[in-house]
Amino acid sequence: MSTHRWAAWTVAIILALSGFSPVPAGAQEPPPELRPVRIVVLVDESGSLSEEDIARERDAVRVIVQGEPSPKSTVSVIGFASADASGQSPIDPVCPPTTVDTPQKHQALADCVGKLRRRAGNEGDGTDHVTALRAALSHLNTPGSAEERKIVYLLSDGKLDVSGSPAYGDNPEARNAAARGALPGLLAELNQAKVSVWPLGFGQADLTQLNALATGASQDRCGARTSPPSATVITTSADLLRAIGAASRSARCAGVSDPATGELPAGGTLDLPLTVPAIASEGAFVVHKRDPRVVVAYRDPQGRTAPSHGTFGESRFEISGQGTEAEVLRIVNPEPGDWTVSLSAPPGVRPHNVSAVAIFQGAVRAVIGVVPPAPQPGATAQVTMQVRGSRGAVTNPAQLKGLTFLAELTGEGFGAQPAVELTDQDGDGQYTGGVAVPGSASGRLDFFGSVTGIGVSGDRRPFPTRIALGAAGISGALTLDGVDTEVTAGDALPGQAQVTNSTGQPRTLRIEVAEPSPGAAISAEPSRVDVPAAGARTHDFALRFAPGTALGPNQARLRLVDEANGTVAGELLISRVVVAEPSWFEKLWWLWVTLTIALVALLVGFLWQRRKQRSGRDVRGVSVELTRHGQSLDTLRAQITGERFGFVLRDEPGLGMSLGHNGSGDRYTVRRGAGGLTLTGPAGDRLTLGPGGRHELRDGLELVLHDRSATRAEPQPPVAPRYDPYS
Structure with a gap:
């Protein structure tokens, strides 16, 4: 029999005698129960x-x-x-x-x-x-x-x-x-x-x-x-x-929850609010309606009416006591959030007080890891604990608030040890703490991780191992890059396996994924590490989350296992939130943002240019003056904004010549253009005039155009009148 096979048989016998029964790699435990x-x-x-x-x-x-x-x-x-x-x-x-x-x-x-x-x-x-x-x-x-x-x-x-x-x-x-x-x-x-x-x-x-x-x-x-x-x-x-x-x-x-109470009116309805916490896995709404004839409906946080029996979405419902004074709706995997309990009193039911309360509990499982997995006597082992609920990993610190996480150690060669409370220093849902292994430890070690608290059905989970005998052997450590807990389904995270070999013989170790949370499809690529007979090696690998991995929090235990004898040389608890692969639209978000900015810029430029053009044609500031032999008879100013200014030259008996916006007489129109002001007469003839330009009518009468805005912008000398026939 080869040395490797003999070592494997020896370790297997020792572990069997010690009661060590590891969960097979990749095995998924059933969800916890209340x-x-x-x-x-x-x-x-x-x-x-x-x-x-x-x-x-x-x-x-x-x-x-x-x-x-x-x-x-x-x-x-x-x-x-x-x-x-x-x-x-x-x-x-x-x-x-x-x-x-x-x-x-x-x-x-x-x-x-x-x-x-x-x-x-x-x-x-x-x-x-x-x-x-x-x-x-x-x-x-x-x-x-x-x-x-x-x-x-x-x-x-x-x-x-x-x-x-x-x-x-x-x-x-x-x-x-x-x-x-x-x-x-x-x-x-x-x-x-x-x-x-x-x-x-x-x-x-x-x-x-x-x-x-x-x-x-x-x-x-x-x-x-x-x-x-x-x-x-x-x-x-x-x-x-x-x-x-x-x-x-x-x-x-x-x-x-605190009881929600109210007065149910005769023949009327009453809504009572109740809240289901996010960590809840099972529970009940207990409604004390006091009269069997009262009808109750239950609406979830999305406003949907829950069925009295059967499955709806991820939840399962069962109702009892509808014909009694107390009615109860039990829910497995309830939708967290604010629910509404609606009570209706049929005719003949007198007004009375009613109450409702939510009694819920989260069935949780403690997931415990120890580094190094086989510590030496007198060393301090780092214990890490995570929580797994009925819907998968629980990583939100707000959902774990108020719970107590403890690590305990028992074993051969020492007596009772005080429990160590684990804390979440990084707020990532992983609770850690150091547990000292007594120097007198001589064989089997049992680490226990427990989670307790109001609102959960607590759990106490063992981590059986043995002390490391001597310095010779293989030791390793696993790390995973990135502090972000979010990963896209189908993507991989880079990691490193650091291995030190003191056995004097080449070894091959594998990186295996053990105890994944329900729905997690995780693998290490490449999964094998070849280590020389002596020295250390750093092995890069990728931890891939398959496209079919369940969305949401995922947990697993990474193990660095010596293939020669099955010894666990290193271990790492991981927790990542898996999100859906982005759509093509989301992948090209930068392109859509760039195009949007460009379109907005074009639109702004177009509107600015149009406004500039319209502003250049605006007749505000234009006025027309009627003179005879140089003496002013009347003046009329443009009253509205726009591209033209119309006026009438009136000859009224007893009043003489005058200007007006409306009325009978010869109608003229003034427009602003690139070359100046254009005056159009009753016959359709056009004259281009600068500020102060004159148009002679008859018998010494003249129309003089003034442009106050042009004068303010850039004083120009008067432009001689130029006749331009209308075409």
């Missing part, structure tokens, strides 16, 4: 609540069970009161544990909630919070549920009353005290099981007793400290949606 939760709703059916209070509880339960965004979550509804006599049970299992993965199951939950009722005195109408919470704990602590987030909604007035329950002792007066004494231990069990209890108060609620039932387990799971559970008294639909939103934020890290 983490499911387990929910138990406890509903007080005791006699201390009125029939109206119970109806409002049913209303609230429908909102809760319909509003869960993950289709893999499990929901249970349990009514409770007390057991005051033989044959009675404090627990009323109204809705068994149901996975909400189909519209039919959502509807079944909405229907079974109708079984909740106010108990009569002969049924056990006390309030046994202890037994109710124990029932919830048993529903939540099932095999395989250790890592699931667990929520209990406790709907009650908070007034514990087991005075009629023999289970708490023979003395009725001591029974309530016994039940209260059992609560601290039970709440500790709930905390130990990481169960969050959220009390919702109905009727004449006792806030003090309700707050005593709240548990704040698992409040650090969202990367930032969230508000612990506390009691909320429900008096309006907005109170209910706000309380559900607080629980969703804290217990399942969901992004929840």
